[in-house]
Amino acid sequence: MSAPAPMEFIRDDEIFVRMTRTERWQHLLLVASFTVLLATGLPVLFGYGGGHAWRGVLHRLAALALIGDFGWHVVFDFLTERGRRDLRDMRPRGRDLRDVLAHFRLRGPRPEFGRFGVAEKLEYWSFLWGSALMIATGLLMWFPGLSLRSFPLALHQTFIIIHGFEAVLALLAILLWHMYTVHLKPGVFPMSRVWLDGRITGADMKRFHPLEYRRIWEGRERLAGELLASEAVRTSSARPGTPDAPANPDRPSSVAGDDSAAASDGPKGPNETE
Ligand code: HEM
DSSP: OOOOOOOOSSOTTOEEESSOHHHHHHHHHHHHHHHHHHHHHHHHHTTOOSOSHHHHHHHHHHHHHHHHHHHHHHHHHHHSHHHHHHHHHHSOOHHHHHHHHHHTTSSSSOOOOOSSOHHHHHHHHHHHHHHHHHHHHHHHHHSHHHHHHHSOHHHHHHHHHHHHHHHHHHHHIIIIIIIIIIIISTTTTTOOOHHHHOEEEHHHHHHHOHHHHHHHHHHHHHHHHHHHHHHHHHHHHTOTTSTTOOSSTTSOOOOHHHHHHHSTTOOSSOEEOO
């Protein structure tokens, strides 16, 4: 007799939610405002200042959109369960440093990542402090009277330099780092669709987030084991002749509703990647 096929707790084509609708809207607003800010700010930095009167107005309107998006994101992070979980998963940990060393083949085998890898964490925290810096320096440039009343002229001029340099740094980070790690890397090229539909397949999770994949797999495996054990107890205590026995002993007592959450079929809709 051949051995039973091993249970498949995550199918390759199963769909998981990696970015919720709210997160996708926040990201879209960031992409739009950041693009306009670059297009209307960089010409000033490279000596084509002034330009059309609308340039400055557009820069300020996009700045308001970025400030709104940033505020929305911070509130979402602290006030919603999903946001708090994102923050927890983004927290730097000791193993991140070990992963960096392993990544450059300095120590141990190639690292495996969970929901967020080191590159994603670095990018996220750079986005947060970079946006805060651009907002603070931008507001001080927008209201120079306030800035000059509060700080010496040399410091005000430093804010302008920081604003310009950080803009170039952010542009390079997006073009070289973000585009490569999210869209252009092998297995994803030419583009990840997560920012559009929020979905990731079981196969991609296995490849790019193996620790998260394993955690979900083991959770389902444990659940299936518990269900089978409780089912075994129930059937053995409900034999024919005992008060709990079903009217027809040939009919298996059903746990289908519970089982379907754990077995290979998986839930019908996309799952949170939890
Ligand atoms: C990440 C987003 C941003 C980028 C990439 C960006 C880029 C730039 C650049 C390159 C300059 C020219 C700097 C120079 O004169 O040397 C500039 C100027 C300026 N920025 Fe931004 N900026 C951003 C966000 C903001 C924000 C959030 C505000 C306001 C809250 C702001 C307000 C200003 C103002 C008032 C100027 C002065 C020139 C003008 O009137 O357009 N910027 N920005």
